[in-house]
Amino acid sequence: MTAWDDHRMVLLDKEVSGERGVLVFEAPALAEVLRPGQFLNLEAPGRLLRRPMAPAVMAGRVLVFLRARGPGTRALLDLAPGARVRALGPLGNGFPLPRGRAVLASGGTGVGPLLFLARWLSARGHEVLFLHGARDASEGFLLPYLRASGARVRFFTEDGSLGERGLPTDLLSSVLRPGDTLYAVGPEPMMAAAARAAEAMGLPAYVSLEAAMACGVGSCLSCRVELKSGPAHVCKQGPVFPAGEVFFAETPHVR
Ligand SMILES: Cc1cc2nc3c(=O)[nH]c(=O)nc-3n(C[C@H](O)[C@H](O)[C@H](O)COP(=O)(O)OP(=O)(O)OC[C@H]3O[C@@H](n4cnc5c(N)ncnc54)[C@H](O)[C@@H]3O)c2cc1C
Numbered sequence: 025m026t027a028w029d030d031h032r033m034v035l036l037d038k039e040v041s042g043e044r045g046v047l048v049f050e051a052p053a054l055a056e057v058l059r060p061g062q063f064l065n066l067e068a069p070g071r072l073l074r075r076p077m078a079p080a081v082m083a084g085r086v087l088v089f090l091r092a093r094g095p096g097t098r099a100l101l102d103l104a105p106g107a108r109v110r111a112l113g114p115l116g117n118g119f120p121l122p123r124g125r126a127v128l129a130s131g132g133t134g135v136g137p138l139l140f141l142a143r144w145l146s147a148r149g150h151e152v153l154f155l156h157g158a159r160d161a162s163e164g165f166l167l168p169y170l171r172a173s174g175a176r177v178r179f180f181t182e183d184g185s186l187g188e189r190g191l192p193t194d195l196l197s198s199v200l201r202p203g204d205t206l207y208a209v210g211p212e213p214m215m216a217a218a219a220r221a222a223e224a225m226g227l228p229a230y231v232s233l234e235a236a237m238a239c240g241v242g243s244c245l246s247c248r249v250e251l252k253s254g255p256a257h258v259c260k261q262g263p264v265f266p267a268g269e270v271f272f273a274e275t276p277h278v279r
C-alpha cells in the first residue's frame with residue numbers, strides 16, 4: 025500500500041445544489057495513488073481538525089462529494105475556485121475486488137467512493153451495476169458523473185422527482201444474482217438493508233463505515249468501533265469492512 029503524504033490540492037471547479045455539491049480538485053500525485061474506498065483527511069478552512077472525505081478520481085481529478093453537515097463541510101462547500109487545501113492521504117484500506125459482477129448501492133455522499141469503484145472496475149473489464157439513491161431531484165447534478173462511470177446506472181429519488189421512485193435497497197433482492205459482490209455506502213439503515221439482502225443470498229458484501237475522526241492515521245484512537253470480531257479503528261483497519269462484521273444501529277441517519 026502506498027504511504028500517505030500531505031498533498032496540496034487546488035480547487036478547479038465546483039457545483040453546489042442546496043446543501044450538497046461536488047468539489048473538483050487538481051492533485052495529480054494524489055490522483056495517481058488513491059484507490060477506491062480510501063479516504064483523505066481534508067483541511068477545512070477555519071477549523072482546527074481536518075475532515076475525513078472519501079473521494080472519487082475521474083479523468084485525473086480528485087472529486088469530493090459533500091453534504092453540508094456542520095461548519096467544516098460548509099466551509100469546504102463555500103471554497104472558491106483557485107483555493108488551495110491540504111489533504112492527508114491516501115488513508116484507509118479501500119475496497120477488495122469483486123468475485124463476479126459488482127453491484128454498487130449508494131446513498132447521499134456515499135456516491136463518491138462507489139463512483140470511484142465503478143470507474144475503476146469498468147476500466148478493468150468488470151460488469152458493474154450502480155444503484156444510487158437521492159432524496160430528490162436536487163441531486164440530479166450527480167447524473168453526468170454516474171453516467172461517465174462506465175457502469176449500468178439506475179438513479180432513485182425518494183419522492184420520484186427524478187429517475188425511479190424509491191430506495192435502491194428496495195430492489196436489491198430482485199437484482200442480485202449468484203456470483204455477485206455487493207458494495208454499499210450510505211446511511212446506516214441503507215447499509216444494513218444491503219447487508220441483509222446479501223446475507224440472504226450468501227453473497228459477499230462490503231460497507232464503508234463513518235466514525236468521528238481526528239488524526240486519520242491510527243494514533244488518536246477516536247474512531248474505534250466494535251465489530252463482531254472485536255474492536256477496530258475505522259481509519260486504520262477500515263473504513264471498508266465486510267458487511268457481516270458490522271453491528272448496525274437501525275437509527276435514521278442521512279449521509
Ligand atoms: C471515511 C469517511 C469518509 C467520509 N466521506 C465523506 C464524503 O465523501 N462526503 C461528505 O460530505 N462526508 C463524508 N464523511 C463525513 C464527514 O467527514 C463529516 O460529515 C464531517 O467531518 C462533518 O464535519 P463538519 O464540521 O461539517 O460537522 P461537525 O460539526 O463536525 O458535525 C456535524 C454533525 O454531524 C455529526 N458527525 C460528524 N462527523 C460524523 C461522522 N463521521 N459520522 C457520524 N456523524 C458525524 C456530528 O456529531 C454532528 O452532529 C466521511 C466520513 C468518514 C469517516
Ligand code: FES
Nearest residue numbers: 240242244245259
Ligand atoms: S482517527 Fe485517530 S485513530 Fe482513527
